[in-house]
Amino acid sequence: DAKTTQPNSMESNEEEPVHLPCNHSTISGTDYIHWYRQLPSQGPEYVIHGLTSNVNNRMASLAIAEDRKSSTLILHRATLRDAAVYYCILTQGAQKLVFGQGTRLTINP
Amino acid sequence: DVKVTQSSRYLVKRTGEKVFLECVQDMDHENMFWYRQDPGLGLRLIYFSYDVKMKEKGDIPEGYSVSREKKERFSLILESASTNQTSMYLCASSFGGLPGDTQYFGPGTRLTVL
Numbered sequence: 153d154a155k156t157t158q159p160n161s162m163e164s165n166e167e168e169p170v171h172l173p174c175n176h177s178t179i180s181g182t183d184y185i186h187w188y189r190q191l192p193s194q195g196p197e198y199v200i201h202g203l204t205s206n207v208n209n210r211m212a213s214l215a216i217a218e219d220r221k222s223s224t225l226i227l228h229r230a231t232l233r234d235a236a237v238y239y240c241i242l243t244q245g246a247q248k249l250v251f252g253q254g255t256r257l258t259i260n261p
Numbered sequence: 262d263v264k265v266t267q268s269s270r271y272l273v274k275r276t277g278e279k280v281f282l283e284c285v286q287d288m289d290h291e292n293m294f295w296y297r298q299d300p301g302l303g304l305r306l307i308y309f310s311y312d313v314k315m316k317e318k319g320d321i322p323e324g325y326s327v328s329r330e331k332k333e334r335f336s337l338i339l340e341s342a343s344t345n346q347t348s349m350y351l352c353a354s355s356f357g358g359l360p361g362d363t364q365y366f367g368p369g370t371r372l373t374v375l
Contacts, residue, residue: 184361186361186363188364193369194368195265195353195366195367195368196304196351196353196364196366197366198363198364198365201361201363203361243361243362249306249353249364251303251304253303254303
């Protein structure tokens with residue numbers, strides 16, 4: 153499975169944008185980039201995914217580098233409820249998800 | 262919204278007991294998964310199923326078995342629980358058949374084996 157690298161932790165302030173980076177230099181042409189997050193005491197929750205183009209949904213935006221070796225999850229206006237562990241995962245379809253350690257995001261009031 | 266439910270949030274069992282963890286999804290998903298989550302080890306796949314009565318081993322199947330008699334229900338069975346199976350167990354489901362398939366997770370069952 154292709155590997156992703158994320159910072160262990162990040163901190164931001166409420167109502168400010170947050171950019172969560174992910175490196176995936178060994179990504180293959182058929183790998184999708186998925187982001188999940190896990191709030192305390194809950195199961196992981198899907199956030200967004202993409203293949204080549206940037207993607208937006210109601211939760212976040214995903215910016216994918218032109219060479220696809222990195223991507224950034226963007227929370228446009230962080231709230232306290234966005235404090236969670238964020239996982240960047242490469243998938244090739246209906247297969248297992250390989251979760252790394254993720255980035256623990258802390259939001260300061 | 263997709264809903265994945267798990268039978269218990271917290272469970273305490275004794276060593277040697279047979280343990281059943283139940284998972285139900287309400288979106289007619291083809292695929293279902295069982296993971297366990299441990300501090301420092303992240304989520305690891307135990308078993309998954311692509312269809313009724315179909316099952317595939319994940320990365321850590323030892324000590325576990327599964328059952329999928331109906332499409333909406335996927336059970337994880339610990340034949341003889343041991344203390345090293347104390348963990349958070351997470352069930353997930355996905356539609357299946359799509360390259361960008363998304364998994365939907367249940368709230369988890371925290372199992373303690375004494």
